[in-house]
Amino acid sequence: MKIAVCxxxxxxxxxxxxxxxxxxxxxxxDASFEMNEPDAYALEEALRxxxxxxxxxxxxxxxxxxxxxxxxxALARGADRAIHVEHERLSSITTDPFVVAGALADxxxxxxxxxxxxxxxxxxxxxxxxxxxxxxRLALPHATIVMEVQVQPSxxxxxxxxxxxxxxxxxxxxxxxxxIQSGINQLRYATLKGIMAxxxxxxxxxxxxxxxxxxxxxxxxxxxxxxxxxxxxSGAPAEAANTLxxxxxxxxxxxx
Amino acid sequence: MILVVAEQQRGKLHRxxxxxxxxAQELAGDQPLxxxxxxxxxxxxxxxxxxxxxxxxxxxxSALLEPYTADAxxxxxxxxxxxxxxxxxxxxHTYRTxxxxxxxxxxxxxxxxxxxxxxxxxxxxxxxxxxxxxxxIAEVAAEGEHPHCVSVQIGAFRAxxxxxGSAAAAVKPLNVSIxxxxxxxxAEDPFQExxxxxxxxxxERIVAxxxxxxxQEHIALAEKLASxxxxxxxxxxxxxxxxxxxxxxxVGSSGQTVAPKLYVAxxxxxxxxxxxxxxxxxxxxxINKDADAPIFEIADFGIVGDLFEIVPAMIAELEKG
Numbered sequence: 001m002k003i004a005v006c007x008x009x010x011x012x013x014x015x016x017x018x019x020x021x022x023x024x025x026x027x028x029x030d031a032s033f034e035m036n037e038p039d040a041y042a043l044e045e046a047l048r049x050x051x052x053x054x055x056x057x058x059x060x061x062x063x064x065x066x067x068x069x070x071x072x073x074a075l076a077r078g079a080d081r082a083i084h085v086e087h088e089r090l091s092s093i094t095t096d097p098f099v100v101a102g103a104l105a106d107x108x109x110x111x112x113x114x115x116x117x118x119x120x121x122x123x124x125x126x127x128x129x130x131x132x133x134x135x136x137r138l139a140l141p142h143a144t145i146v147m148e149v150q151v152q153p154s155x156x157x158x159x160x161x162x163x164x165x166x167x168x169x170x171x172x173x174x175x176x177x178x179x180i181q182s183g184i185n186q187l188r189y190a191t192l193k194g195i196m197a198x199x200x201x202x203x204x205x206x207x208x209x210x211x212x213x214x215x216x217x218x219x220x221x222x223x224x225x226x227x228x229x230x231x232x233x234s235g236a237p238a239e240a241a242n243t244l245x246x247x248x249x250x251x252x253x254x255x256x
Numbered sequence: 257m258i259l260v261v262a263e264q265q266r267g268k269l270h271r272x273x274x275x276x277x278x279x280a281q282e283l284a285g286d287q288p289l290x291x292x293x294x295x296x297x298x299x300x301x302x303x304x305x306x307x308x309x310x311x312x313x314x315x316x317x318s319a320l321l322e323p324y325t326a327d328a329x330x331x332x333x334x335x336x337x338x339x340x341x342x343x344x345x346x347x348x349h350t351y352r353t354x355x356x357x358x359x360x361x362x363x364x365x366x367x368x369x370x371x372x373x374x375x376x377x378x379x380x381x382x383x384x385x386x387x388x389x390x391x392x393i394a395e396v397a398a399e400g401e402h403p404h405c406v407s408v409q410i411g412a413f414r415a416x417x418x419x420x421g422s423a424a425a426a427v428k429p430l431n432v433s434i435x436x437x438x439x440x441x442x443a444e445d446p447f448q449e450x451x452x453x454x455x456x457x458x459x460e461r462i463v464a465x466x467x468x469x470x471x472q473e474h475i476a477l478a479e480k481l482a483s484x485x486x487x488x489x490x491x492x493x494x495x496x497x498x499x500x501x502x503x504x505x506x507v508g509s510s511g512q513t514v515a516p517k518l519y520v521a522x523x524x525x526x527x528x529x530x531x532x533x534x535x536x537x538x539x540x541x542x543i544n545k546d547a548d549a550p551i552f553e554i555a556d557f558g559i560v561g562d563l564f565e566i567v568p569a570m571i572a573e574l575e576k577g
Contacts, residue, residue, distance in 0.1 A: 013467075013525075016548045017388045026392070097358070120354075125387055127370050132326075132358035141440035142326060144355045161510055162446055163351050165503075169444040170325075181510075183497030215367035219382050219395045228540075230555045240559050241569035244541065247557060252539040254461065254518035255485060255574075 001055040001114040001151065001174075003046045006104055006134065007039035007074060009067040010124040019221045026221065028091070035070040038119025042180035044187050045149060046117050047078045053151055056080045058111065062090045062103040068203060075198035076190035082203040083107055089211060097129035102212030104130075105137035115156065116177040120145050128179075135177035142177040143170050147184050257311070258284045259342035259403075261292045261333070263350055264301035266322075272348035272408070274415035277308045279408040280346040281419055283375045290314060290340070291425065294332050296322030302427045309419040313427045314340060320434045323443040328434055329356040334363055335432040342403050344381075349407035351509075361405050367398035368405040371528070373412040385409075389527050390550035410509065411532045454488070454504045461487035461518040464507055464534070465495055468523015468544060468563055472500040478522055481567050484574040487518065492530045508533040522563050526551030543567070 011017065011031040018027045035043075046057045059074040061067045062085040071082040085103045089095065108116070116138065118131035128144075135142035147167065148159035157171045161181050190198075231247070233240045248255050260280035262273035280289055291305045291313040302315045316336055320328050333356075337345060347353040349371050361368035373393070374384035380397065383406055387394045398404035456462060463482040469475065475489075482489045489505060496506040507514055508530040519537035524530060526542070526549055534540070535554055542555035543563045552558045559566055 011388070013389065014546075015388075016546075017392055019392065026388075098362070101362070123389060126389075128354050129358035129361070129368060129370060132355070133362040136359045136362035142359070143441065144326075145351055160355075161351070163509060164513070165448055165511065166446045167449060168323075168446045171442040171444075172440050183493065186499075213400070215361075215399050216369055216396050217399055219397050221387075222393050222395070224386070224390065224393050224550065224553055226553045228554055228556060230542075230552055230558045232552075232558045232560065234560075237561065237565035237569040238572075240561065241566055241573045244557055244559060245570060245573045248518065248539070248541070252518070252556065254539045 001049065001053050002111070003049060003055060003057050004108050004111065004113040004116045005039070005043045005046045005057060005059050005074070005079065006116065006118040006131070007043060007059055007061050007070055008036040008119070008122050009033045009061060009063050009070040010036045010122055013123060019223075023220045024218050033066065033069060035073055036119050036122050038121060038180060038182050040119075040187055041182050041184050042117040042119050043074050043077060043079065044185045045180055047188070048185060049115070049149065049151060055114075058083060058113070060104055060108055061085065062087070062100045062107070064088050064091050071203055072198055073190060075201045076194040077188060078194060081201055083206060084203050085206045085208060087208055087211060096214045096216045097127045097133055098215045099212050101130045101133035101137055103208055104134055106208060107206045109138060112175070114175050115151070116140065116175070118177070118179050120179040120181050131177060131179040138177065140175055140177045141172040142179070143172065144179040145181045146178045147181050149178065257288045257290055257340065257342050258344045258346065259290050259292050259337070259340060260310075260346040262301065262305050263348055263352055264293055264295050264298050267298065267300035269301050269304050270348060270350060271415060272350055272410045273305070274308070274418045275410065275413040276346050276348040276408045277310075277418040278413040278415065279372070279375060281309065283344060283346065283377055283381060283406070285377050290342070292336065294321055294329065294336075299427075303424075306425040306427050307420055308425070309421040310425040313425050314430045315427060316430050316432055318434050320436055320439065323445070324352060325439050325441040325443055326356040326359055327439045327441055330360045330363060331434050331438060332432050333360050336430055337364065337403060339430065339432070345403050345405045347405070347407040349409050353407050357405060357407060364403070366403055366405060367400055368407070369396050369398055370407045371409045372406055373409045386528060389525060391548060409528065411535060449503075456488055456490055456505070456507060456512045456514045459488040459514065459516050461485050462490050462507070462514055462516045462534075462537070463487045463520045463522065464490040464492065464524060465501070465522045466492040466524030466530070467494050469495065470523075472498070474564070475500055477564070477567055481520070481571055484571050485518070485520070487520070490514070492524050492527070521551050521555070522567065524551050525549045526554065
């Protein structure tokens with residue numbers, strides 16, 4: 001089977017974004033980037049499905065030139081080839097999901113994939129929309145927040161996570177699009193052999209002349225306001241621990 | 257007119273529906289606000305929703321809406337929105353909304369702003385939503401023609417803040433046809449994986465670990481603190497995903513919701529998926545090396561520092577008695 005995995009390059013989790021002078025964006029120049037974590041699980045799931053059913057895994061991203069880094073990484077983990085929809089306006093930081101989904105749809109439509117996988121949401125913007133919009137643009141049935149995938153001859157049966165520890169099996173015909181939840185599998189990492197092999201694999205560049213219009217724009221960015229008055233306790237570890245335990249006993253009265 | 261779409265399951269409203277009503281009332285101001293319920297025989301939910309201060313509650317009743325599928329919901333809502341012509345459509349940001357709302361927005365080709373925690377009303381309202389794992393808040397404006405769709409983060413608004421009406425709102429059935437052949441998903445009944453052996457919701461004290469614990473062998477340190485505090489051990493999702501603690505100890509939107517007297521968050525950044533499960537705790541302690549971690553926004557007591565130094569010092573302090 002032919003599987004597409006859509007991945008996004010996002011700033012690393014440790015990065016503390018700083019708002020730029022225009023107050024509408026962040027200072028991207030001091031960010032370092034990585035593969036969006038739920039997308040890494042989607043890639044792993046695709047590789048496991050290929051091991052079981054044969055076929056091809058194609059990774060796709062829509063992003064600026066720097067996004068090719070996550071495609072190389074995916075190729076090193078075992079993907080067969082890659083598609084890079086490259087446009088400087090497709091920065092992970094500014095783009096809305098309609099723009100990304102539109103760009104991906106145009107690039108993958110003619111490939112006629114049996115299955116398209118994405119992570120359930122991105123670690124940076126967190127809209128949780130791109131995969132589902134992509135499904136609609138490709139006229140595919142979809143399921144979100146998937147924790148298990150069973151491929152059958154002409155359909156797919158998936159376990160969806162619901163809230164509060166509940167699950168549900170859903171079946172739909174192929175081709176289909178699934179958004180994958182973190183923790184569906186155990187991730188593999190690239191081996192040296194994989195990294196060497198990735199250098200010979202194809203990254204097809206697609207340069208769209210125009211992008212879908214954005215349906216939302218950021219008016220301003222701000223740091224979150226505290227909802228609680230936090231007492232920050234400083235000092236050396238022993239001293240801080242002593243103060244904290246005292247406060248929990250005497251002020252908060254939550255320990256004996 | 258603004259339309260708020262309540263979520264219901266077998267005649268019962270999802271608790272986040274009332275939170276979405278509270279948000280929608282703030283967005284609506286003086287404009288008319290209507291409610292909306294869909295399902296197979298959702299009249300009990302419609303009755304419950306009609307207690308809110310709403311101009312009307314519209315109901316779409318179809319056997320094809322149970323069990324839930326994204327295809328049936330999208331079609332029903334697309335047609336209902338076409339009939340009712342709201343300027344804004346508000347949803348609770350539940351797992352179900354996440355499944356169908358982007359598809360609906362794509363089909364309508366209209367804006368969808370997800371996971372909102374606030375609204376600035378007016379001629380052209382804007383919406384506040386967290387970005388970068390809650391490290392920043394973006395104020396976002398919808399572009400293009402109405403309707404604009406918005407989903408409201410669970411827990412961002414209080415259900416009891418939703419204004420009740422002086423009399424029940426009129427419940428109005430709405431006829432929309434759903435094409436059974438166009439529903440591609442076949443959904444089975446929801447189930448729970450195993451009876452949860454650990455009921456964290458009853459715990460008086462909880463020590464929870466996040467990514468900052470770094471390795472499985474360090475879980476023992478958190479366990480030791482938990483036992484010194486008389487607390488249950490819990491974790492954020494990534495720890496359970498890695499298999500370092502069983503899934504039944506997960507706190508957050510996909511795990512348990514807890515409200516202990518004391519919640520000690522060790523190396524937990526405070527991503528919203530975790531925070532929704534624990535922000536009801538009476539006293540929250542955060543220990544994290546990152547001073548900018550969002551967990552400090554909801555903490556009563558915070559220590560910015562290395563948990564591997566602070567936790568042993570806390571254990572020593574507690575053992576002194």
